[in-house]
Amino acid sequence: MDWQNLFKLGSLLESLLSFDLAIDFGSWMTRVIVKDKGLVIKEPTVIARQKKRLPPEMMAISGSRRQVLAIGKKAYQMIGKEPAGVEVVRPIKHGVVVDFDSAFALLDHFFSLIKEIPRRFPQLIGPRVVVAIPSIATEVERRALKSLLEKVGAREIFLVEKPLLAAIGIGLPIEDAGGIFLIDLGGDTVEIAVISLAGIVVGQCLKIGGQQADEALVNYLRLKYGILIGEQTALKLKEKIGSLLNEKTEQSMVVRGRDLESGLPKSLRIKTSEVRESLVPLVQKIVISAKEVLEESPPELTQDFLRRGIVLTGGFAQLKGIDKMITQELGIGSWIAQDSELAVIKGAAKLLDEPKLLKRVRLVAGLR
Helix, strand or coil: CCHHHHHHHHHHHHHHHCCCEEEEECCCEEEEEECCCEEEEEEECCEEEECCCCCHHHHHHHCCCCCEEEECHHHHCCCCCCCCCEEEECCEECCEECCHHHHHHHHHHHHHHHHCCCCCCCCCCCCEEEEEECCCCCHHHHHHHHHHHHHCCCCEEEEEEHHHHHHHHCCCCCCCCCCEEEEEECCCCEEEEEEECCEEEEEEEECCCHHHHHHHHHHHHHHHHCEECCHHHHHHHHHHHCECCCCCCCCEEEEEEEECCCCCEEEEEEEHHHHHHHHHHHHHHHHHHHHHHHHHCCHHHHHHHHHHCEEEECHHHHCECHHHHHHHHHCCCEEECCCHHHHHHHHHHHHHHCHHHHHHHHHHHCCC
16 A cells, blocks of 8 residues: 555544534634534633632642633623622633633533534544634734643644634635735624735734623713613623614613612613714724724725625624724725624634645645
8 A cells, every 4th residue: 555545544534533623712702613513512701610729639630720610601691690709700802811721621621512422433533623813812822722722632723813714704715816804893802804815914903892892881871870780781782772873763771780879779771872872982993993904905905895895794793783884984885794703613614624725824824
């Protein structure tokens, strides 16, 4: 048997005894696609654990410095309700690992769930993994994420910038010479990028997003009405009546919180115009950065932007009227991609299926 056939046999064995993963390890949500199985994990990137550190002998058993009480949805439901001895932690902030222990516990839990998926052959080899990272991630932050994935059992790891994955995920031709202007509106990062020839020509990454929009709404109501609401209440308010459009017929919603003056429970009816007033300054920051990226872009690509428009992806792109506001401010048509919140994870999954495209992205982007 020659070396070529031996290599093919080895690749076949790897594919049978392993599983390839696409991971969007986001600050807000973790999504995992298993090749040939589809989206198997979609959970909040949250973990609840005891504040008290465990003794060394217990650490050896649990693999963590603190006892883990809940992960994902169950942990998210505890935000703002946790007792004194429990802390709810978000291990990812602005797309990078900020708490290694809790990030390991969360990924290790998800990997254990994936290994339980029925397969024809046992999973004896660690997976190949394509992972989304922010474009501003430093070398230290990239190494930290890679080390984390190696610790939970990944065999081969490819770190790819989110704007590239988002463009691939919605089927845009990133290998062409034409320019793509894409804004990925995530949980706490906004990626603005001009993409051409499988690389990012010009880009900016802002440390704002859907979570900061919720915080802006909380602060607005605190300052205007002296009422304090929780993170989950702010999210419901934004999702139900949030809009950047000046509509004639306004929606409203009753929120309940704590009166800061009396300390007692208080109910208040909030209008769409008030939600808009709280969110417009945040969206204006995105618009200003998008203008700067346009000014820095090569003039040869301008006609491509005008022809294709500005592409919006990410969960925060679902905010009603954000596309119209960007169009009005920049003078270029913008459109929201279908299944915009899944664009990044779908792009990562496509790279697993297209080795030639993965190789091209690695060469152009200097992917490690």
